[in-house]
Amino acid sequence: MTAIFDAISEPIAKRVTSGLAKIGLVLRSRAWKGAGTAGVTPTQGHALGLLRDAPDGMRLGAIAKLLGISAPTASEAMNTLVTKGLAAKTPGVDKRSISLVLTPEGEALADQTREWPDFLADAVDTLDAAEQAALLRALVKVIRALQVRDEIPHQRMCVTCEHFRPFVHADKLNPHHCAYVDAAFGDRHLRLNCPEHAEAPASAQEDAWERFTEQGRVSDGSAAANEALVGPVPRQG
Ligand code: SF4
Known part of the structure; x- marks a missing residue:
């Protein structure tokens, strides 16, 4: 069928x-x-x-x-x-x-x-926490693919930041690390416009991206973390 x-x-x-x-x-x-x-x-x-x-x-x-x-x-x-x-x-x-x-x-x-797109945020709020985190991760991947082809302005995202350390923690809910604030975080915290962002050198970006996507695939981190996720997903840049 x-x-x-x-x-x-x-x-x-x-x-x-x-x-x-x-x-x-x-x-x-x-x-x-x-x-x-x-x-x-x-x-x-x-x-x-x-x-x-x-x-x-x-x-x-x-x-x-x-x-x-x-x-x-x-x-x-x-x-x-x-x-x-x-x-x-x-x-x-x-x-x-x-x-x-x-x-x-x-x-x-x-x-x-800033309130112009709030109507869209209200619609996204109808998704559950796991769906919101999965959507955010998917958006990061799409935006990054567009950035690589120079089809979108470069955004200040975690995945291109020199402070980003993907999948360095065993904590499935918070497997990544931000060296700037020296704290662990999860997919649901990924930023698209972080004021503290510092563009990583191209080779470091590639390494981080490989780890972020590969580990995300093999680890049940995202799914398990998202399922276990409670509380609101913070709205930020
Ligand atoms: S939270 Fe900001 S400083 Fe930390 S890794 Fe993400 S973009 Fe970089």
Whole structure:
């Protein structure tokens, strides 16, 4: 009986892609609606969100890279935010460069623009804890695959971070280690936008990725951990 469906079904990758495209469409339309209300463009709104996670400020190049836009477009967006009193220019850590930081008004607006995708978070909340953790792990893998092909801006994810040590603990619930905070964590804690992220060298990223995917396959860590998981999955970048 299954063979019939094998023959008549579109490949699963295509159906998943179609589902993601539908979600992307709604996200875009919500961003435009929210941006109109907040008096900023979606790009400016996303830039505000990035700066909210970077209290020490970010350089223009980093903003452009993370948003996947050109330097002139980022510059135009940031100049508008500065003119509106939502962001300010400040000397960078090395004193020679310029960083952008949010003003208190910018922080307030960033908190507002961050709520744009909340309708989606509410939908994800209908999944149980194990499903949420599995979805997060799957998303990390898809985003990483896109990053490798340069089809998405590089994100500050654990799997590309020099502090990430996958599957170094016997604890099935928390098999990974973050050397930055020196603490164990699990798949459900994987970050997609961590302010403490430090890009690991390419070879170290490859090694970590191999361990993360291989061990994830052979270990029953994810499944067992997820089944045993209790309590809410923290919402974070
Ligand atoms: S939590 Fe942050 S600092 Fe730690 S491994 Fe993940 S990205 Fe790196």
